Amino acid sequence: MLPQEIIRRKRDGETLSAANIAAFVNAMSSGTITDGQVAAFAMAVFFNGMKRDEAVALTLAMRDSGDVLDWSDLPGPVVDKHSTGGVGDNVSLMLAPLAVACGAYVPMISGRGLGHTGGTLDKMDSIPGYISQPDNALFRKVVCEVGCAIIGQTANLAPADKRLYSIRDVTATVESIPLITASILSKKLSAGLNALVLDVKSGNGAFMAKNRDAVALATSIVEVANGAGLPTTALLTDMNEPLALAAGNAVEVKNAVDFLTGDRRDARLESVTLALVAEMVLSAGLATNLKTAMEKTKTALNSGKAAEVFGRMVTGLGGPADFVEKVDQYLPVAPVKVEVRASQAGYISSTDTRAVGIAVVALGGGRIRPQDPVDHAVGITALQPIGAKMEKGEPIALVHARSDSDAAAAVSAVEAAYHFADKKPRTVNPVLRRIGS
Incomplete structure (x- = not known):
């Protein structure tokens, strides 16, 4: 079937056969379809979803587009x-x-x-x-x-x-x-x-x-x-x-x-x-x-x-x-370390976790563009957990930065990510639920 026909079927909410999906993935791997066609397929799936059997077929076809490792010679489970x-x-x-x-x-x-x-x-x-x-x-x-x-x-x-x-x-x-x-x-x-x-x-x-x-x-x-x-x-x-x-x-x-x-x-x-x-x-x-x-x-x-x-x-x-x-002799160390201090007294009631992650990226510990290098030395340590009782001015984290200006920006970001309350919040078991057999 032509790639555009496979795209049309998924665009119109139809269920694709395993053969249709395998053919599209093979064409994607061999380069015989354009990026525009791949994008159209992805958008059609985005809006119309896939049934379980379709998702299984897509998974297996993408698996089979390259090498499949064999560990059958190992004496234990993989x-x-x-x-x-x-x-x-x-x-x-x-x-x-x-x-x-x-x-x-x-x-x-x-x-x-x-x-x-x-x-x-x-x-x-x-x-x-x-x-x-x-x-x-x-x-x-x-x-x-x-x-x-x-x-x-x-x-x-x-x-x-x-x-x-x-x-x-x-x-x-x-x-x-x-x-x-x-x-x-x-x-x-x-x-x-x-x-x-x-x-x-x-x-x-x-x-x-x-x-x-x-x-x-x-x-x-x-x-x-x-x-x-x-x-x-x-x-x-x-x-x-x-x-x-x-x-x-x-x-x-x-x-x-x-x-x-x-x-x-x-x-x-x-x-x-x-x-x-x-x-x-x-x-x-x-x-x-x-x-x-x-x-x-x-x-x-x-x-x-x-x-x-x-x-x-x-x-x-x-x-x-x-x-x-x-370990301390081998890992890279950032030259600037600055404490983040509690803006008020009380219990840490919540943390904007995404903001903490973005602060690490901004320090150079992550990427803004795929080709960007990563600074392995920078980061944030001594992050105090939700429920910790703090006095005003007490350290809630330690920023590891490449420069004073980077450190100052990270300190502001982390400070804003922490919220306080007068009463100790209820702690949550980090393992919320098990899904499976």
Whole structure:
């Protein structure tokens, strides 16, 4: 069928066959259709949606547009996690080695920062020597020998998704649940997983700020993933404040190392990380129930085994052999540090989490344009949580900046993002809901 006929059918609200979708994706991959036709298809899906079977067909066609990794030679289950993105969300850095310490293998293909949210790959790039985009041979070697590797998407994994996403990004069609679902899952399916766990964020620091939208996205991904043959569950988690007490790149790596070694563990971060790893352990068949999976996860963390795995992964991908032991000697440090002080006394009642993320981007810790470089040293630490009791003038955060002017702008932004009340607010469990079998 002609590409324009496929577009017309979806424009008119018809259901596309798997063959029609595969043909369109093949044409998109081979370059035989124009960017305008791809954009028209994306807009038609944006307005008319897709049924589950259509979303499954789109996901599988995009998966099959490139390489599909095979880990059948590994002696254990292959699992991964995907987060929809947040502020201070460095979960992946602890989750991958924790899952390995519990007996799983984690070939984690991550992304860079998007909008106000931080990217796992940008965090790993703050480690000197770390090869975040290795060839497939090194990727496989590290996964086989260490158990996990956190890397970026290679050119041959779901290339159709790369083209479609780049066009969606400039045609106001990013926020389509079927297209988000296919984009996420095509990459995860191409990674050759046995099971997947999702961390879908909801709140003022999430892309899906409303709970109902986050639930709709999580449900879509779980249903399509299972329809495509990938056992998947999801946790809905709160992003109405930064997850960790640090937001940036090097500062979040430092926070992750402190977490793994036991030097410091932020309460909300620990709750979400352990819950996600326990889901991975259960879905991988390494525990018979969630309680046993959680016990196994806590043991792996407290034994120090996960910290050891993280260190070996860093070394295997070109980083320092003693990175975990001497983390402060290796990470870049911003030259200017300025405290953000409470504008009034009282309890922290709410945080504009997106504003905190934007402040990190403005410091240079994220990108305004895709080609922009990232300053790995800048960020914000010591972010006080909702419910903390503060005196006027007491520090609520610490800005790490490249210049005095950058620091002053960030201080103003963070100060405005914090709100106070006379009464202590009710605290929220960061794990809101589980979606799946």
